[in-house]
Amino acid sequence: MTNNENEYQVLTEMKVPDGYRENGFIYILKNESMPGVYKIGMTTTSPEQRAKEISSTTGVPTPFSVVAAFHSKNPAKDEKLAHEAFSAERISQSREFFKFSENELEDAIDELNSIIGPERNRDVADLAVYDAFISFCNEREINLTDELYELGLGGIIGHIPAVKNFLLRAGISYAKDLLSRSNSSIVINPDGSVVLVKSVEAQYLEHWGTK
Numbered sequence: 001m002t003n004n005e006n007e008y009q010v011l012t013e014m015k016v017p018d019g020y021r022e023n024g025f026i027y028i029l030k031n032e033s034m035p036g037v038y039k040i041g042m043t044t045t046s047p048e049q050r051a052k053e054i055s056s057t058t059g060v061p062t063p064f065s066v067v068a069a070f071h072s073k074n075p076a077k078d079e080k081l082a083h084e085a086f087s088a089e090r091i092s093q094s095r096e097f098f099k100f101s102e103n104e105l106e107d108a109i110d111e112l113n114s115i116i117g118p119e120r121n122r123d124v125a126d127l128a129v130y131d132a133f134i135s136f137c138n139e140r141e142i143n144l145t146d147e148l149y150e151l152g153l154g155g156i157i158g159h160i161p162a163v164k165n166f167l168l169r170a171g172i173s174y175a176k177d178l179l180s181r182s183n184s185s186i187v188i189n190p191d192g193s194v195v196l197v198k199s200v201e202a203q204y205l206e207h208w209g210t211k
Helices: 047-057 075-085 102-115 144-150 160-182 200-208
Strands: 002-005 008-011 024-030 037-043 065-072 097-099 133-135 185-188 194-197
Touching (some): 144 160
Antiparallel strands (some): 024 037, 185 194
16 A cells, blocks of 8 residues: 655555565574474575475484574674574584573574564565664765765865765654655665665554544
């Protein structure tokens, strides 16, 4: 579902883009031979490929499959963070296996989504509950002087950081007004385009608040 807020499209649902990539993933794997036990680890390739590798190198008769995968900027660091977060559920300190009930698994997925990065295929409307800005774009920082010249505004005389701070505050003020009017979060797509996504919480309040 969509509608328009001035020049930006407002979405009520949106999946984390397939084109979004970080440096790897933190994954949760399951195996039907080990009910209630899950492997939490990292990979710099695809979680599915990692599941195949693990399946071929262990003595477990059934294959591992991916329960969830989270985009990670620093997979090695985030793996350690995840293991620390669920140390009480860890079966052995020398293994990457953890015991969860179904409800505990859902809570673990939500927690990893919060402390690691967005879950692959997550609805962005869920992420928008907590954050005003969500970027799936790896755009490099612009050169302010070059940008001003390209826009025909000329250069800068004097202290450049003061100009940057002025423009930053002006941009934040504009974004705050936009977010207030749309009751949404600003999402930057992999190609640099911008949409607004209304959080599931905002949608609920808008729907039921008028009942």
